[in-house]
Amino acid sequence: MKKGSVGFKPENLDQPDIHATWRAMEALYDAGKARAIGVSNFSTKKLGDLLEVARVPPAVNQVECHPSFRQAKLHALCKSKGVHLS
Numbered sequence: 001m002k003k004g005s006v007g008f009k010p011e012n013l014d015q016p017d018i019h020a021t022w023r024a025m026e027a028l029y030d031a032g033k034a035r036a037i038g039v040s041n042f043s044t045k046k047l048g049d050l051l052e053v054a055r056v057p058p059a060v061n062q063v064e065c066h067p068s069f070r071q072a073k074l075h076a077l078c079k080s081k082g083v084h085l086s
């Protein structure tokens with residue numbers, strides 16, 4: 001939420017800086033404070049964008065996946081890049 005905003009409206013939300021956040025997580029990994037780093041609910045597009053700039057690829061992408069919602073394209077991307085799909 002933007003500082004001083006009132007109400008949960010789209011114009012009151014800040015967009016997260018995923019690349020800066022990932023760099024900070026890589027620093028924790030490099031310092032030995034994390035044995036692995038991963039993501040949650042990343043789509044094929046968002047995961048692909050992250051993999052382009054990530055020095056340390058995510059170990060896992062935790063998403064909703066079941067027989068009614070297989071996410072075959074995301075599964076294929078994760079498999080090809082060595083990212084565990086959970």
